[in-house]
Amino acid sequence: MSLPLVSSQILYASAISKSAPKPEIYLIKMKTNEIRIFCPATIANVSCGFDVLGLALDSVGDEMVVRKINEKGIKITKLTGQDLPTETLQNVAGVAGLALLAESDHVGGFEIEIYKKIKAGSGIGSSAASSTGAVWAMNQLLGSPFSNLELVKFAMEGERLASGVAHADNVAPALYGGFTLVRSYQPLDIVKIPTPPELYATVIHPQIEVRTSDSRRILKTSISLEDGIKQWGNVGGLIAGLFTNDYDLIGRSLVDHIIEPIRSILIPGFDKVKEDAIGAGALGCGISGSGPSIFALSKGKENALKVGEAMRNVYEKIGVDYDVHVSKINTQGIKILEG
Numbered sequence: 001m002s003l004p005l006v007s008s009q010i011l012y013a014s015a016i017s018k019s020a021p022k023p024e025i026y027l028i029k030m031k032t033n034e035i036r037i038f039c040p041a042t043i044a045n046v047s048c049g050f051d052v053l054g055l056a057l058d059s060v061g062d063e064m065v066v067r068k069i070n071e072k073g074i075k076i077t078k079l080t081g082q083d084l085p086t087e088t089l090q091n092v093a094g095v096a097g098l099a100l101l102a103e104s105d106h107v108g109g110f111e112i113e114i115y116k117k118i119k120a121g122s123g124i125g126s127s128a129a130s131s132t133g134a135v136w137a138m139n140q141l142l143g144s145p146f147s148n149l150e151l152v153k154f155a156m157e158g159e160r161l162a163s164g165v166a167h168a169d170n171v172a173p174a175l176y177g178g179f180t181l182v183r184s185y186q187p188l189d190i191v192k193i194p195t196p197p198e199l200y201a202t203v204i205h206p207q208i209e210v211r212t213s214d215s216r217r218i219l220k221t222s223i224s225l226e227d228g229i230k231q232w233g234n235v236g237g238l239i240a241g242l243f244t245n246d247y248d249l250i251g252r253s254l255v256d257h258i259i260e261p262i263r264s265i266l267i268p269g270f271d272k273v274k275e276d277a278i279g280a281g282a283l284g285c286g287i288s289g290s291g292p293s294i295f296a297l298s299k300g301k302e303n304a305l306k307v308g309e310a311m312r313n314v315y316e317k318i319g320v321d322y323d324v325h326v327s328k329i330n331t332q333g334i335k336i337l338e339g
Contacts, residue, residue, distance in 0.1 A: 131158025254284025
């Protein structure tokens with residue numbers, strides 16, 4: 001069926017490629033030179049997959065408005081919700097956007113408005129949301145010349161600014177949606193993993209800040225072969241469980257023998273939160289990204305809500321303020337918003 005061409009509607013389509021899939025087909029009602037988007041929060045590592053596994057959330061994320069302008073460069077014209085720099089070279093969206101512009105034929109530039117709803121330092125991909133949102137929206141406004149894989153590379157430059165390391169485990173699920181695996185960094189190779197239909201995430205964010213750069217600094221640079229073998233088994237088990245909708249296997253695989261024992265000391269009440277979350281029915285529980293947020297995966301929304309209540313009770317008793325999010329896994333990633 002053919003679609004009429006209307007000036008306020010743009011049809012985005014791309015061929016499917018195993019190595020570099022482009023965004024799915026969208027019929028978008030928007031101004032020709034402006035787009036408003038939802039940029040999802042993400043959970044990186046997913047316990048056993050340090051720097052290689054991640055998933056996108058549906059109930060929490062930032063909003064951004066990006067518009068194409070004639071003047072060259074990137075301008076952050078508005079930023080609300082968090083006290084973050086608006087200077088282009090000090091803002092992750094600006095740095096990621098400049099990386100895209102450097103590879104683009106576009107002779108003009110872009111203005112970016114950022115409405116932050118993910119707290120910086122929360123461990124649920126605040127910097128990744130801004131980085132990916134900027135490059136995804138710019139790509140749409142330019143007619144989608146870049147693949148998702150290329151957009152990941154641009155967004156990783158924002159992550160380099162935020163943490164000192166250009167990691168992809170947050171930006172990949174934000175762009176691809178669902179679960180993603182970074183099979184390789186050199187060359188970059190991203191694999192989208194199927195999401196079981198009843199899988200929910202519960203995230204609690206104790207109101208303390210753990211900087212990603214600080215939480216990386218305390219990690220060991222080498223591990224024992226014994227721990228490596230355990231971790232590889234869990235990564236394989238988790239991937240297999242996601243592909244086969246085997247919730248029990250997913251739960252058995254959500255164990256981190258390498259990173260969690262070190263980083264958990266930075267998070268008050270972590271051991272009790274994990275114990276009570278699993279006791280309330282969670283499949284598994286661990287640190288979201290670099291922390292301090294703690295995530296749990298559950299089968300079904302009812303279980304996820306019970307897990308959230310169990311987590312909440314721990315921080316009520318020890319007197320730490322918190323936010324709780326219960327979310328279905330976001331299999332789309334970044335979304336167009338009306339208006």
